Amino acid sequence: MNQIFGIHIEDLTYDRLLNLIGNSILNRQKITISYCTANTLNLTFTNDQFHEIINGFNYVHGDGTGVYLASKYLYGSGGLRERINGSDFYPLLAEEGIKQKWKFFFLGDTEETTVKRPRKICKKSPEYPVTHFAFWTGTTRRQKQDDDAHVGP
Numbered sequence: 001m002n003q004i005f006g007i008h009i010e011d012l013t014y015d016r017l018l019n020l021i022g023n024s025i026l027n028r029q030k031i032t033i034s035y036c037t038a039n040t041l042n043l044t045f046t047n048d049q050f051h052e053i054i055n056g057f058n059y060v061h062g063d064g065t066g067v068y069l070a071s072k073y074l075y076g077s078g079g080l081r082e083r084i085n086g087s088d089f090y091p092l093l094a095e096e097g098i099k100q101k102w103k104f105f106f107l108g109d110t111e112e113t114t115v116k117r118p119r120k121i122c123k124k125s126p127e128y129p130v131t132h133f134a135f136w137t138g139t140t141r142r143q144k145q146d147d148d149a150h151v152g153p
Helices: 014-026 038-046 048-055 065-078 086-100 111-121
Strands: 002-004 007-009 033-036 059-062 104-108 130-137 140-145
Touching: 002 065, 007 048, 007 059, 014 033, 014 059, 014 086, 033 038, 038 048, 038 065, 059 065
Parallel strands: 033 059, 104 130
Antiparallel strands: 002 007, 130 140
16 A cells, blocks of 8 residues: 555555455445545645545545656555556446446536536446436535436346
8 A cells, every 4th residue: 555645545456446346245345435636635735634534435546647656756666556547447337337237326526527427438328327426516415316327136
């Protein structure tokens, strides 16, 4: 595990991340996963409460070139093995979710990041596994059930 600004960043690959999610679903074990971009790291450096929240996730993976390069600079060959980013991972996750009949819940800060972007990235199909969305705007919480989503057994 690498630490950047005191944030614990797991050395995950796309396959390992998919396996963590699959195993947690199979074993009915709740886990929390977050990503950490260079901007996220900068915010955790100046905000102790945010720092604590990010370190509270079971798994935090680096997201993007900035975090990947920072890990290589700080840890050399012991840095992150793979550069992970959401736009490459979500289609893999959706594909596996369709095969396994998983259901997904996306939580974000806007409708754009929580509803529209996942649909666009995963190229919504009749088998699209997302069944529920929630997002916050200020202090208002909004939820949307995806009526078009496939709800499997």
